[in-house]
Amino acid sequence: MTLDATAAGVYAIAATPFLPDGAVDYASVDRLTDFYLGCGVTGLTILGIMGEAPKLDPAEALAISERVIRRAGVPVVVGVSAPGFAAMRALTHGVMASGAAGVMIAPPPTLRTDDQIVTYYRQAVETIGADVPFVIQDYPLTLSVVMTPTVIRTIVMEHPSCVMLKHEDWPGLEKISALRGFQREGSLRPLSILTGNGGLFLDFEMERGADGAMTGYAFPDMLVELVARARAGEREAAHDLFDAHLPLIRYEQQQGIGLAVRKYVLQRRGAIAHDAQRAPAGVLSAAARGEIDYLLGRLARVDGRALV
Template identity: 75%
Template sequence: MTDLTTAKGVYVIAPTAFHDDGRVDEASNDRLTDFFVESGATGITVLGQMGEAPKLDMEESVSIASRMIRRAGIPIVVGVSAPGFAAMKSLTAAVMDAGAAGVMIAPPNTLRTDDQIVAYYAQAAEAIGADVPFVIQDYPLSFSVVMTPGVIRRIVQANPSCVMLKHEDWPGLEKISALRGFQKDGSMKPISILCGNGGLFLDFECERGADGAMTGYAFPDMLVDVVRMHAEGQRDAAHDLFDAHLPLVRYEQQQGVGLAVRKYVLKRRGILASEAQRRPGAGLTPTARAEVDYLLSRVARFDRRADLGAVKAA
C-alpha cells in the first residue's frame, strides 16, 4: 500500500479522452497514462473536475479508473466526490478493489460553517471506510467552501485516514506556511501537500513547503522538472523554466475554456486523437487556437518540447 502522507513530486490530473461523438476513447486514455509515466509523474489523479467526472456514469468511471490503475504502475488517486454518500461509497469500493492508492473528496458547495465542513469530512470518512486513505480537495474558487488552516488541521487530526491536501486556495501561499507551521509545532500530523490551480503558483508553492503538484497542464513534464529542480536547490533554473511556460499556463487557466486548451495542446503533442469534450463543453474558436499556437512558439524559444511544428491545415 502506497503511503500518501509522504507523496512528493507530481500527481498529474488526467483529462478523459473522448471520441468526437462523445464515446470514451480508450486508446487515447492509454497513451495519456503512458505519457504521464514517461514524463516522470510520481502519481496520477483520475476522475477529477478536469477529467469531466460528472459527465461519466458509474460504469464508465470504474472502467476508466481501473484501466489506468492496471496500466500505470504508479499510485493512482481517484476522485469520488458525489452529491450523496451512497454513490461515493460505491465508487470508492470499486476503485480501491481495483488497486487505487486512495480517493479524493471535494466538499459540497452547501457547506458554510467550520463545524459543517469538519462534520462533512467525518461523515465522508465513515461512509467510505476508515481504512481508505483520502485527500481533501481545497478549492474555494470552484466549490465556494472556504477552509481555513485551522479547519484543515481539525479534519486531519480527527481522521487518521486523511493523508493529503490538494491545495488550490488563491491566494494560498500563507496557508501552506501555516499548515507546515502546525506540523512543525506538533499540532498537526504530517501530511502530503500537493498543489493545483493548473500549476499557476507552483514555483513559490514548493518554496513554501508544498511537496509538489497535483494538477494538470499540457506539459506535465515541465511541472516534473520544476519540482525536481526545486528539490535539488536549483532555484533560478526552476524559475526560469516556469517563467517560460507561464503565459501558456495562464492562458490554460481561463475558466470555461481551460480544458479545451489543454486537450488541444495534448492533441498537438500526439497524445489525444481528438480534443473533444463530452457535452456540454466549450471548444476553442479558430482565433483561440491561433493564440495558443503563438504561445507555443514563444515557449519553444526556451523549451524545445513546445516546438510542435507547423499546424496542419484542417
C-alpha cells in the same frame, strides 16, 4: 502503492479522452496514461474536475479507473466526489478493490460553516471506511467552500486516513505556511501537500513547503523538472523554467475554456487522439487556437518540448 503522508513529486491530473461523438476514447485513455508515465510523473489522479467526472456514468467511471490502474504502475488517486454518499461509497470500494492508492474528496458547494465542513468529512470517512487513504480537495475558486488552515488541521487530526491536501486556494501561499507552521509546533501530524491551480503559483508554493504538484497543466514533464529543481535548491533554474511556461499556464487558466485549451495542447503533443469534451463544454474559436499555437511557438524557442 497505498497513498500516505510521504507522497511527493507530481501527480498529474488526468484528462478523460472522448471521441467526437462523446463516447469515451479508451484507446486514448491508454495513450494518455503512457504519455504521463513518459513525462516522469510520480502518480496520477483521475476523475477530478479536469477529468469531467460529473459527465461520466458509474460504469464508465469504474471502467476508466480500472484501465488506468492496471496500466499505470504508479500510485493512482481517484476522485470519488459525488452529490450523495451512496455513489461515493460504490466508486471508492470499486477502485480500491482494483488497486487504487487512495481517493480524493471535494466538499459540496452547499457547505458554509466550519462545523459543516468538518461534519461532512466525518460522514464521508464513515461512508468510505476509515482504512481508505483520502485526499482533501481544497478548491474554493470552483467549489465556493472556504477551508481555513484550522479546519484542515481538524480534519487531518480527526482522521488518520487523511494523508494529503490538494491545495488550490488563491491566494494560498500563506495557507501552506500556516499548515507547515502547525507541524513545526506539533499540532499537526505529517501531511503531504500537493498544489493545483494549473501550476500558476508552483514556483513559490514549493518554497513555502509544498511537496509537489497535483495539477493538469499540459506539460507535466515541465512540472516534474520544476519540482525536482526546487527540491534540489536550484531556485533560479526553477524560476527560469516556470517563467518560460507562464504565458501558456496563464492562458490555460481561463474560466470556461481552460479544459479545452489543455485538451488541445495534449492533442498537439500526441497524448490524445481528439480534443473533444463531453457536452456541456467550452469551445475554442479559431482565434483561440491560433493564440495557443503562437504561445507554443514562443515557448519552443526555449523549451524543445513545445515543438509540436
